[in-house]
Amino acid sequence: MDIDVLGPLGVRVNGVAVMPTAPKPRKVLALLALHVDRVLPVDLLIEELWGQRPPRSARTTLQTYILQLRELIGAALQAGAARSAELDPASQDMVSVSAKDVLVTAPGGYLLRGGGGASDVQKFERLAGMGYRAMDAEDFAGAARLLREALSLWSGSALADVQTGAQLEMEVRRLEETRLCALYQRIEADLRLGRHRELLGELTVLVSRYRTHENLHGQFMLALHRSGRRGEALSVYQRLRQALVRDLGLEPSAGLRRLQRAILETSEAPAPAARVLRPEALAGASRDRLVRVD
Numbered sequence: 001m002d003i004d005v006l007g008p009l010g011v012r013v014n015g016v017a018v019m020p021t022a023p024k025p026r027k028v029l030a031l032l033a034l035h036v037d038r039v040l041p042v043d044l045l046i047e048e049l050w051g052q053r054p055p056r057s058a059r060t061t062l063q064t065y066i067l068q069l070r071e072l073i074g075a076a077l078q079a080g081a082a083r084s085a086e087l088d089p090a091s092q093d094m095v096s097v098s099a100k101d102v103l104v105t106a107p108g109g110y111l112l113r114g115g116g117g118a119s120d121v122q123k124f125e126r127l128a129g130m131g132y133r134a135m136d137a138e139d140f141a142g143a144a145r146l147l148r149e150a151l152s153l154w155s156g157s158a159l160a161d162v163q164t165g166a167q168l169e170m171e172v173r174r175l176e177e178t179r180l181c182a183l184y185q186r187i188e189a190d191l192r193l194g195r196h197r198e199l200l201g202e203l204t205v206l207v208s209r210y211r212t213h214e215n216l217h218g219q220f221m222l223a224l225h226r227s228g229r230r231g232e233a234l235s236v237y238q239r240l241r242q243a244l245v246r247d248l249g250l251e252p253s254a255g256l257r258r259l260q261r262a263i264l265e266t267s268e269a270p271a272p273a274a275r276v277l278r279p280e281a282l283a284g285a286s287r288d289r290l291v292r293v294d
Contacts (some may be wrong), residue, residue, distance in 0.1 A: 001103065001117040003033045006124060006175070007155030009162050012117075013102065014080025018072045023163045024049055030162045032103070032112040034171050036119065041109040048165040066110060070099035076087045077102070122170050123154045130184045135185060140192040147186035154179060155164070180210075187219050194273045195225040207236065214256050233263050 004010035009030050011018045020026050033041055046058045055061070077097055105112040127150035134143035139280055158175040159168060183206075189197055203220040210216055217240045224233035237252070237260045244250045253262075 001038075001113070001115050002122075003114065003117065003119045004155075005034060005035060005159055006120045006153050006179075007158070008160050009033070010103075012074035012207075013073055016076035016079045018030035018069070018076050020068060020072060022068075026061070026162055027168060028065050029069055029166060030159055030164075030168055031171075032110065034121070034168075036114040037114050039106045039109045041083060041113045044167060045110070048167040051165065066103065066105075070103050072104050072138065093204075120153045124150050124204065125178070128178065128185075131185060131189075140189045144186055144189035144193060146187065147182050150236060151179065152180055159237050184215050184219070187216075191219060191222060191226075196226040199223045200227060207240075211239065212247055214240065214244075214253055218256050218259055221259060221263065230263060235261065237263075 002010070002015075003014040009019070009026065010150050014223060018029070020122075022028060027048055028045060030088050031045060045062055045197065046054050049062065050058055053239065077099065102113050102115070104113060107204060114221065129133065131143045131146035132149060133147055134140075136264055158172045164172055175257055187203070199219070203223055206216050207213070207220050216237055221233040221236050224230070224236065237256070240256070244252060251257075
């Protein structure tokens with residue numbers, strides 16, 4: 001089974017798409033796909049589908065959605081087996097696998113078996129982790145390459161074509177934050193490599209989208225300053241400060257104030273910060289200061 005969630009939802013069994021069109025079965029599939037190879041409790045699925053006030057028929061209706069998904073999985077298994085038989089008449093790999101083997105009823109919930117297939121989330125996390133380790137080793141070229149490859153797996157917002165409830169919305173936010181952290185680290189690696197001018201266009205868009213994200217604004221200020229645009233770098237700081245005070249009642253962080261002073265006091269570009277922020281550090285330091293403007 002191949003699973004894509006970093007963009008529109010995509011689930012394929014033996015290369016054949018499994019995709020319900022109705023919103024609620026699609027929600028169930030999305031949540032199962034995000035927790036592949038793990039038991040998902042019935043209560044959690046019900047909360048995703050109906051919130052805190054589910055109907056009396058919730059469990060029965062959920063069972064109906066599971067049956068619908070198994071029908072789609074079964075059709076995909078048959079199509080995959082038929083295609084394999086055409087390519088290799090001796091192949092019997094698909095015969096013994098049923099839809100119930102893929103979407104399993106477990107004590108207290110349901111489990112979607114991945115069968116060792118590809119998952120874009122797992123691949124993203126693996127590449128991003130390698131990129132962070134390259135940053136630790138000061139292999140900035142390797143870090144930039146790995147993080148760029150990780151970010152290329154995204155084809156839009158996570159689960160872009162799924163109507164999310166409380167559980168899926170939380171998962172989407174988590175995924176988007178890991179994406180933003182990888183993006184920040186990739187830009188940091190590019191800055192270390194002296195690519196400040198190449199980054200200006202990208203950072204212009206990013207600070208407009210995330211108008212109170214201090215790390216991105218700091219990178220934009222640094223890229224502008226290194227490009228000989230000192231006044232614009234200071235203007236970026238002032239706009240950020242105004243947005244922070246207006247939207248959140250906060251002043252810029254000490255680190256950003258130090259960067260502003262360094263730009264004010266010297267025409268030389270300050271050295272990039274040595275600290276590499278991990279996803280959990282970004283979540284703790286920046287979440288309350290991040291407002292996205294779409």
